[in-house]
Amino acid sequence: MNLSEWIEEIGEVYQTSKNFLSNEKKSIFLSGIVVPDRQDETTTLKNKLKEIYPPIANKKFDYQNFDEYTIKYGLTSLLPYIPEQYLTACEEFREILYKEFFKRVSNRYGFGEETRIKERFKMTLPENYRIPEGPFIDMAHTYWTFKLEVDDLFPQYHNIILAQLLKSVEFEIGSLFFPTPGPDKPPIEQRVKTQEMILETYAPNFNRKAFFESNPILNNLKDKEVKWPGFVYILIFSIIAWFVPQDVWWGKILFYILMGLIVICLYGVSKTIKTWIFGKGN
Numbered sequence: 001m002n003l004s005e006w007i008e009e010i011g012e013v014y015q016t017s018k019n020f021l022s023n024e025k026k027s028i029f030l031s032g033i034v035v036p037d038r039q040d041e042t043t044t045l046k047n048k049l050k051e052i053y054p055p056i057a058n059k060k061f062d063y064q065n066f067d068e069y070t071i072k073y074g075l076t077s078l079l080p081y082i083p084e085q086y087l088t089a090c091e092e093f094r095e096i097l098y099k100e101f102f103k104r105v106s107n108r109y110g111f112g113e114e115t116r117i118k119e120r121f122k123m124t125l126p127e128n129y130r131i132p133e134g135p136f137i138d139m140a141h142t143y144w145t146f147k148l149e150v151d152d153l154f155p156q157y158h159n160i161i162l163a164q165l166l167k168s169v170e171f172e173i174g175s176l177f178f179p180t181p182g183p184d185k186p187p188i189e190q191r192v193k194t195q196e197m198i199l200e201t202y203a204p205n206f207n208r209k210a211f212f213e214s215n216p217i218l219n220n221l222k223d224k225e226v227k228w229p230g231f232v233y234i235l236i237f238s239i240i241a242w243f244v245p246q247d248v249w250w251g252k253i254l255f256y257i258l259m260g261l262i263v264i265c266l267y268g269v270s271k272t273i274k275t276w277i278f279g280k281g282n
Contacts (some may be wrong), residue, residue: 117141
C-alpha cells in the first residue's frame with residue numbers, strides 16, 4: 001500500500017473501532033519528522049559495530065551513510081523525534097492498530113494479498129514453516145501481509161509519522177512472534193509469557209493452546225536451548241562411567257546408574273540428533 005491507501009485503510013480501522021479519524025489526526029500522521037544532527041548516535045553506532053565485529057575498526061567504513069540507510073529503510077526508529085504535542089494521538093493510533101492486528105489474527109485475515117508472500121519469499125507460509133494450517137499459520141498470514149504492506153512505505157515515506165508508527169508496531173510484533181536470528185534473545189519462558197499476555201489482552205478468543213503447541217519457531221528455540229546441556233551431561237556421565245571400577249559391587253551399581261542417566265539424556269536430545277541426520281525430528 002502507498003501512503004494514500006494506508007490513510008484510507010486506517011480511516012476504516014478507526015471507524016470499526018468506534019473512533020473517529022479527524023482531519024487534525026490525519027494531518028498529524030501525514031506530518032514529516034524533522035531529524036536533528038545525529039553525530040552522537042553515529043558515534044554510538046560506530047562503537048557498537050566495533051564491539052560486534054572488531055576488524056571493522058581497521059577498515060574505512062562510512063558510518064554516517066550507514067546510519068542514514070538504516071533510517072530510510074525503517075531499521076532505525078524516528079519515534080523519539082516526534083513532537084511532544086503529537087504523542088497522545090500517536091499512542092492512541094498504536095493501541096488501535098494493535099487491536100486491529102490481533103482482531104485480524106483471530107478472524108484469520110490479513111492486510112494484503114497473500115500471493116505477495118510467495119512472490120517475495122518464493123514459498124507459501126505452510127511451505128516455509130512446514131505446517132499446513134492452524135493458529136500459527138493464521139498469525140503468520142496476518143503478520144507477513146502486514147509487514148509487506150508497511151515496507152512499501154520505505155524508503156520514500158520514511159520520515160512520515162504514519163510510516164514510523166506502522167513500522168514500530170510491525171517491529172514489536174515481529175520481534176516477539178517472528179524473531180530474526182541473533183544473539184540478543186530473551187529466554188524461551190520469558191518470550192512465551194509475554195506472548196501469552198499479549199494474546200490474552202488483544203486476542204482473548206484466539207486458540208492460544210494450539211498456537212503454542214504447533215509453533216515451529218518456539219519449538220526450534222526450545223530445541224536449541226536444551227541441546228547443549230544434554231550433550232554436556234552425556235559427556236560427563238560417560239567420562240565418569242569410563243573410570244568407575246567394575247570389580248567392586250558399588251562400582252557396578254554406579255555404572256548402571258550412569259548408563260541410565262545417559263539414556264535419559266539421549267532421549268532428551270533425540271530430536272536434535274534426528275534433525276542432524278534426517279533433516280527434521282519427530
